[in-house]
Amino acid sequence: MKISELLKKQMTFSFEVFPPKKDKPMEPLTETLNELARFKPDYISCTYGAGGTNVGRSKETCKAIMDVGRNVMTHFTCIGSSREEATKKIGEYKEMGVDNVMALRGDLPEGWKDTQGYFLHADRLIAHIKDKFPDICIGAACYPEKHISAVSKEADIAHLRSKQDNGAEFFMTQLCYDAQEYERFREKLKKAGVTVPVIVGIMPVLFKDGLIRMTLSNGCSIPSDLADIIGKYGDDPDDFKKAGKEYTIKLMYKYMNMGIDGIHIYSLNKYKDLAEIINDSGIRGVF
Numbered sequence: 001m002k003i004s005e006l007l008k009k010q011m012t013f014s015f016e017v018f019p020p021k022k023d024k025p026m027e028p029l030t031e032t033l034n035e036l037a038r039f040k041p042d043y044i045s046c047t048y049g050a051g052g053t054n055v056g057r058s059k060e061t062c063k064a065i066m067d068v069g070r071n072v073m074t075h076f077t078c079i080g081s082s083r084e085e086a087t088k089k090i091g092e093y094k095e096m097g098v099d100n101v102m103a104l105r106g107d108l109p110e111g112w113k114d115t116q117g118y119f120l121h122a123d124r125l126i127a128h129i130k131d132k133f134p135d136i137c138i139g140a141a142c143y144p145e146k147h148i149s150a151v152s153k154e155a156d157i158a159h160l161r162s163k164q165d166n167g168a169e170f171f172m173t174q175l176c177y178d179a180q181e182y183e184r185f186r187e188k189l190k191k192a193g194v195t196v197p198v199i200v201g202i203m204p205v206l207f208k209d210g211l212i213r214m215t216l217s218n219g220c221s222i223p224s225d226l227a228d229i230i231g232k233y234g235d236d237p238d239d240f241k242k243a244g245k246e247y248t249i250k251l252m253y254k255y256m257n258m259g260i261d262g263i264h265i266y267s268l269n270k271y272k273d274l275a276e277i278i279n280d281s282g283i284r285g286v287f
Contacts, residue, residue: 006071011263013263039278043071076090126138126167144178145219157194164194170199208233
């Protein structure tokens with residue numbers, strides 16, 4: 001089912017997973033998918049390597065998601081892709097029964113100055129998919145605190161308007177722990193004429209080093225209440241995880257009280273800590 005249709009009916013709830021490396025077994029991910037499926041997510045998304053890296057495992061993962069009875073969305077990055085390659089690869093997903101594509105530029109490999117393909121930015125990839133596959137639902141990424149490569153917040157939002165105008169039917173945020181910054185971002189979107197739904201991506205706070213690495217690499221801030229947790233519990237992994245889970249639940253509540261269109265949880269292919277967070281939050285029970 002198309003995510004755009006789900007968003008017309010309800011606040012969506014979903015997870016993201018990534019394919020295992022070529023030399024790794026599928027079984028751990030399959031176990032995770034079975035456990036995540038118990039929460040009846042509206043869909044599960046699967047990431048996609050730059051330039052089609054690991055594309056075989058991406059398709060295998062999409063099939064595994066469908067095998068556990070859940071709706072699927074594949075990511076697709078335009079790095080290194082010609083128009084013909086993009087058409088062929090997306091057509092293969094469509095033949096599998098995938099109706100939803102997250103269209104991305106993708107992170108540039110080290111040493112690359114551009115995508116080294118036909119599509120320099122995601123908006124042109126979106127336009128291409130919309131032209132070749134008009135019945136596919138297209139999502140796009142957004143960055144409440146600005147894309148790390150954008151010259152300004154205004155330029156970043158202008159690019160989002162272009163993504164919408166080229167066919168994006170919803171946006172999904174990069175991780176953002178500052179709910180107030182997200183609220184300001186949403187107001188700027190409205191002023192810019194961005195009207196499509198915005199799904200909030202949430203990275204659970206579980207590991208101090210991972211948290212710091214992810215925020216730094218994505219240009220995201222660490223608000224004072226989260227910095228307090230790092231200061232108090234940063235040297236004790238168990239206490240940090242406990243406080244981080246409580247923080248994650250409170251963050252979900254903050255976003256839900258803003259009337260967001262959906263919650264998308266970056267699972268990092270884990271399920272035990274996620275299950276505890278979701279159960280304790282009460283927003284989604286095991287059916």
